[in-house]
Amino acid sequence: MANDISLFLKTPIQLSKLELFIVDLPQKTAFQSAIGVRQSRQAIIVRWTDSDGYHGYGECSCRPDPFYSAEFLEGVALVIQQFLFPALAQTSTFGDIIEAMDKIRGWPFAKASIEMAANDLIFQKTGKSIFDYWGRPAKPKVPVGISIGLQKNVDQLLQTVSDGLNNGYRRLKFKIHPKYPTAQAEALLDYKDQTLISFDANGSLREADFHMLPHLTPFNTAIEQPFPPHRIDIALAAKKQYSGLKICPDEGVKDIGLLIQSHMLGAVDELNIKPGRVGGLYKSLAIANYCQANSIPCWVGGMFETSIGRAYNIRFAAHLDTQANDLSPSSRYFKHDLVDNPITMDKDGYTMLADAAAIRVNTDALDTFTQHKIELINQ
Ligand code: OSB
Ligand code: MG
Numbered sequence: 001m002a003n004d005i006s007l008f009l010k011t012p013i014q015l016s017k018l019e020l021f022i023v024d025l026p027q028k029t030a031f032q033s034a035i036g037v038r039q040s041r042q043a044i045i046v047r048w049t050d051s052d053g054y055h056g057y058g059e060c061s062c063r064p065d066p067f068y069s070a071e072f073l074e075g076v077a078l079v080i081q082q083f084l085f086p087a088l089a090q091t092s093t094f095g096d097i098i099e100a101m102d103k104i105r106g107w108p109f110a111k112a113s114i115e116m117a118a119n120d121l122i123f124q125k126t127g128k129s130i131f132d133y134w135g136r137p138a139k140p141k142v143p144v145g146i147s148i149g150l151q152k153n154v155d156q157l158l159q160t161v162s163d164g165l166n167n168g169y170r171r172l173k174f175k176i177h178p179k180y181p182t183a184q185a186e187a188l189l190d191y192k193d194q195t196l197i198s199f200d201a202n203g204s205l206r207e208a209d210f211h212m213l214p215h216l217t218p219f220n221t222a223i224e225q226p227f228p229p230h231r232i233d234i235a236l237a238a239k240k241q242y243s244g245l246k247i248c249p250d251e252g253v254k255d256i257g258l259l260i261q262s263h264m265l266g267a268v269d270e271l272n273i274k275p276g277r278v279g280g281l282y283k284s285l286a287i288a289n290y291c292q293a294n295s296i297p298c299w300v301g302g303m304f305e306t307s308i309g310r311a312y313n314i315r316f317a318a319h320l321d322t323q324a325n326d327l328s329p330s331s332r333y334f335k336h337d338l339v340d341n342p343i344t345m346d347k348d349g350y351t352m353l354a355d356a357a358a359i360r361v362n363t364d365a366l367d368t369f370t371q372h373k374i375e376l377i378n379q
Helices: 005-009 073-086 094-102 110-124 153-165 180-191 209-220 233-243 255-267 281-293 307-317 353-357 363-369
Strands: 017-031 036-048 053-062 141-148 173-176 194-202 271-273 297-302 350-352 368-378
Touching: 005 017, 005 094, 005 194, 017 073, 017 255, 017 353, 017 363, 036 073, 053 094, 053 110, 073 110, 094 110, 094 271, 141 153, 141 353, 153 180, 173 180, 180 194, 180 209, 180 233, 209 233, 233 255, 255 281, 271 281, 271 353, 281 297, 281 307, 297 307, 307 353, 350 353
Parallel strands: 141 173, 173 194, 271 297
Antiparallel strands: 017 036, 017 368, 036 053, 141 350
């Protein structure tokens, strides 16, 4: 295994055509969080084609609205057409792509989808990808946790717990919000010695909700993004008042600079890394390196990706040391997937790295679920 990402940056890559497939996949059931209710999954699948006819696929996993982060799908389609694609026309190596995209501020999910496609094309062509240059060994299987939407009552909640445990999930993560009934947390206490239980507020809590914290800290797990992105002040005030409170940023950390700032201020106990949220794999690896150097536990979060995006998250997660990643199989969410060989999870809550590395996009399914396609030709 090579041990130098800078070598990977020199890998040549040529762009002939970039296609954006704007897809909409029906969900099996609705999913509710502090962000809102989701009934179907819109995404942009990016296909990069080079002059030898090789393809690489990427997935843009941001939401169709700006309720998780500012970025939203129609905006991504525009920013790719108007700014990212023209910048790519001048590039000839993987490193050039990163450099060209760095000149454009923001839009991490858009950049990640392009970088993912470029890395996939290199992998299809050479059998090597950015992970092979990272120098960290990959584990053959990856532990999986489940993210569970807001539940109406304790009975329904306990049903999701027993389903989650029966399926083998290695962590149950519950969505919460300011009106979260703390009786639900009380009911979960019975399970805390049996499995990892954690909470995700999607940035919805404020000072007025601090009274909820003592119901959540007994689980001894970090709370994911309890307070709004940028509100490190609230996070620090909460930690001062509740010494058992541990915080795991999600939407608050959009790049390594924000991670370092938050960490220096003492507001990071653990990190959820989503390659899309931080602008791609190259950035994710640097963030994971920072976490390792500073003993910050980190794991891979999801955005309800199809198996295309999931495969990348799994390949990344295989190099991390963690008890669980938000990587439940896409079949949990979707009636149909966009690949021939959807990624599965075994009864002990593990997903195989080899399966993730071997996904094959089903172009018929891709066409079926595409609502709109944009083709960009590099003259
Ligand atoms: O906060 O982690 C989140 C999905 C979309 C937006 C935000 C989040 C999520 C999840 C999804 O929790 C977890 C998964 O992909 O299985
Ligand atoms: Mg989250």
